[in-house]
Amino acid sequence: MSKIVLGYDDGRSAASALEFAMKIAKAEECELVVAHVLEWSPYSFLTPEELEERHKRRKEEIERAQTALMGPVREVLDKSGIPYRCEIKYGHISETLLEIVKDEGASQIVIGRTGHTPFSARVFGSVAGSLAQVAPVPVTIVP
Amino acid sequence: MKQFLKATGLSVPLMAAAAMPAMAQGIDQTVNDIFAGSTGWFVSLIFSNFPGTSFPWIVAWLVVAATIFTIYFGLIQFRAFPHSIALVKGDYSDPNDAGEVSHFQALATALSGTVGLGNIAGVAVAVGIGGPGATFWMILAGLMGMASKFTECTLGVKYRNEYPDGTVSGGPMYYLTKGFEERGIPMGKFLAVMFSIFCILGALGGGNMFQSNQAHAQISNVVGDYPGWITGIVFAGIVFAVIVGGLKSIARVTEKVVPIMGVLYVVTALLILLINFDQIGWAFGQIFEGAFTGLGVAGGFVGALIQGFKRAAFSNEAGVGSAAIAHSAVRTKEPITEGFVSLLEPFIDTVVICTMTALVIIITGQLVSDPETGLYVLNEAGTAIQTVDGNSGVALTSAAFSASFSGFQYILALAVILFAFSTMISWSYYGLKAWTFLFGEGKTKELIFKVIFCLFVIIGAAANLGPVIDFSDAAIFAMAVVNIIGLYFLMPVVKRELESYMARLKSGEIKKFN
Numbered sequence: 290m291s292k293i294v295l296g297y298d299d300g301r302s303a304a305s306a307l308e309f310a311m312k313i314a315k316a317e318e319c320e321l322v323v324a325h326v327l328e329w330s331p332y333s334f335l336t337p338e339e340l341e342e343r344h345k346r347r348k349e350e351i352e353r354a355q356t357a358l359m360g361p362v363r364e365v366l367d368k369s370g371i372p373y374r375c376e377i378k379y380g381h382i383s384e385t386l387l388e389i390v391k392d393e394g395a396s397q398i399v400i401g402r403t404g405h406t407p408f409s410a411r412v413f414g415s416v417a418g419s420l421a422q423v424a425p426v427p428v429t430i431v432p
Numbered sequence: 433m434k435q436f437l438k439a440t441g442l443s444v445p446l447m448a449a450a451a452m453p454a455m456a457q458g459i460d461q462t463v464n465d466i467f468a469g470s471t472g473w474f475v476s477l478i479f480s481n482f483p484g485t486s487f488p489w490i491v492a493w494l495v496v497a498a499t500i501f502t503i504y505f506g507l508i509q510f511r512a513f514p515h516s517i518a519l520v521k522g523d524y525s526d527p528n529d530a531g532e533v534s535h536f537q538a539l540a541t542a543l544s545g546t547v548g549l550g551n552i553a554g555v556a557v558a559v560g561i562g563g564p565g566a567t568f569w570m571i572l573a574g575l576m577g578m579a580s581k582f583t584e585c586t587l588g589v590k591y592r593n594e595y596p597d598g599t600v601s602g603g604p605m606y607y608l609t610k611g612f613e614e615r616g617i618p619m620g621k622f623l624a625v626m627f628s629i630f631c632i633l634g635a636l637g638g639g640n641m642f643q644s645n646q647a648h649a650q651i652s653n654v655v656g657d658y659p660g661w662i663t664g665i666v667f668a669g670i671v672f673a674v675i676v677g678g679l680k681s682i683a684r685v686t687e688k689v690v691p692i693m694g695v696l697y698v699v700t701a702l703l704i705l706l707i708n709f710d711q712i713g714w715a716f717g718q719i720f721e722g723a724f725t726g727l728g729v730a731g732g733f734v735g736a737l738i739q740g741f742k743r744a745a746f747s748n749e750a751g752v753g754s755a756a757i758a759h760s761a762v763r764t765k766e767p768i769t770e771g772f773v774s775l776l777e778p779f780i781d782t783v784v785i786c787t788m789t790a791l792v793i794i795i796t797g798q799l800v801s802d803p804e805t806g807l808y809v810l811n812e813a814g815t816a817i818q819t820v821d822g823n824s825g826v827a828l829t830s831a832a833f834s835a836s837f838s839g840f841q842y843i844l845a846l847a848v849i850l851f852a853f854s855t856m857i858s859w860s861y862y863g864l865k866a867w868t869f870l871f872g873e874g875k876t877k878e879l880i881f882k883v884i885f886c887l888f889v890i891i892g893a894a895a896n897l898g899p900v901i902d903f904s905d906a907a908i909f910a911m912a913v914v915n916i917i918g919l920y921f922l923m924p925v926v927k928r929e930l931e932s933y934m935a936r937l938k939s940g941e942i943k944k945f946n
Binding site for chain 2 (some may be wrong): 327329331332333334335336337338340341342343344345347348350351378379380388
């Protein structure tokens with residue numbers, strides 16, 4: 290069974306991206322991998338206090354992503370009967386999504402447009418933009 | 433470490449603070465008298481010289497320990513150096529652990545607590561008194577210190593406390609207690625309490641008052657003289673916002689700017705060396721010749737050796753135990769990996785940054801030598817080498833850098849202020865850990881320490897509390913006395929960890945991920 294990776298976050302296009310991914314998954318009988326990436330760099334700088342609390346914070350962040358973000362997604366997908374898995378990872382967002390695609394052997398990626406202003410996208414780059422540039426599989430960007 | 437400078441002759445900026453009008457003089461005088469009277473014996477005990485020399489026994493204590501660890505662990509600092517780099521790069525980090533504290537982050541945080549005024553001004557004092565030869569001994573002692581760091585940071589992670597909520601506490605007070613207990617050695621608890629007391633005093637003094645005092649001296653150098661309490665209140669306000677208010681953004685900005693400043697400093701130094709590349713051979717010649725002959729400096733080659741050893745020992749804090757507190761937060765299955773990473777600290781702090789300062793001072797010709805004999809000319813008092821403009825300490829470094837890049841003194845002043853701030857943040861944490869070890873954890877207890885810490889920022893900037901600062905210097909080195917005793921007893925534990933890890937690394941049980 291081929292797989293679709295859905296890059297899911299709390300952006301305003303996330304819901305339509307989910308809907309769109311479900312439609313394809315149903316039509317093509319694919320498994321859906323719902324992935325949420327928490328932005329993280331091992332080279333950022335932390336204060337001693339942040340070092341101490343890091344493990345605790347990480348647990349809390351994952352916990353919150355599991356319940357608040359993935360909870361409603363699971364509910365919808367359970368009802369739909371589409372086979373699916375949820376992945377929560379830390380890292381650079383587009384790089385990590387690409388790794389998931391590679392590890393899963395997925396055939397396509399669906400992501401929501403995050404709604405950056407043109408300015409910030411130009412300065413920092415957007416996840417959708419960089420994915421579209423380098424992904425080895427087709428990318429669908431849902432507005 | 434930045435606080436010993438005063439004792440080594442960098443008292444000029446402190447004098448500036450003393451010149452402040454008489455308003456606080458009365459109180460200052462009283463505090464000074466009380467302090468000097470009751471703690472003077474302690475200060476002279478810690479900083480006393482070997483009979484008939486000007487070689488403080490505490491320096492020997494640190495250097496001998498570093499040598500013993502170097503031999504005991506079979507030149508670990510050289511054997512494990514490539515592996516340490518690989519660890520910092522994240523080659524051995526499990527991608528599934530992303531989001532936890534990385535080796536790089538622990539190293540960067542610990543470094544921002546040690547890199548500071550000592551690297552800039554302290555080296556100038558050492559080279560100014562001990563001549564270029566001091567650089568050789570400084571590098572040697574820095575290389576040895578890597579083994580001390582390795583030992584203490586491994587133990588820091590191994591014997592840390594992990595709490596149910598996922599936070600951790602570690603450092604010498606924990607390995608002294610738990611490690612001694614495990615090995616059935618008495619007195620562990622006593623040593624841990626002693627260490628904690630010295631750590632709190634050191635945090636308030638060298639890690640705080642001295643820093644705000646020096647930052648104020650730097651600011652008034654640039655903008656002109658004004659009352660120190662103004663700087664004190666501003667600094668205390670910022671420190672308060674970070675450590676009490678949890679305003680992480682300020683800390684994060686400093687933690688980002690400090691490494692940039694460090695890199696900028698090294699790059700500028702490299703540029704100056706590049707511009708004068710034809711002199712580099714000569715400079716190293718001076719360093720080697722001076723190391724064994726002294727080239728006319730006060731005290732001859734022994735004088736050079738003492739200055740170099742002092743600078744290295746006091747700059748990288750190897751053996752003091754402070755870094756073990758910062759490193760123990762790393763999430764790793766192998767405590768020894770943190771030891772490997774931490775041994776890079778004295779290398780970066782002393783072997784790279786301190787050496788850069790020394791080379792720039794030598795190469796820009798700040799030290800006056802007699803063209804006929806090739807020996808250095810001493811100043812009138814005969815205590816230090818005559819410099820081109822009569823500068824010493826931070827002013828000497830500033831002059832050396834500005835000789836090639838005009839306006840560098842402003843960048844240097846900014847660097848000193850930021851280094852001072854990041855050192856305060858680091859030491860507020862070290863002090864807090866010692867405080868909670870003694871009095872237990874709890875919001876109110878922690879708040880009490882943090883408020884005391886902020887008050888000392890103001891006191892440090894406002895007054896010239898010489899004896900108080902002397903005392904806190906002594907307290908920091910007293911930490912090393914207690915800590916190194918502990919390290920001697922616990923080093924077999926580290927050896928076991930090392931052998932087991934090396935065997936598994938060789939057999940491929942410990943995998944490379946990237």
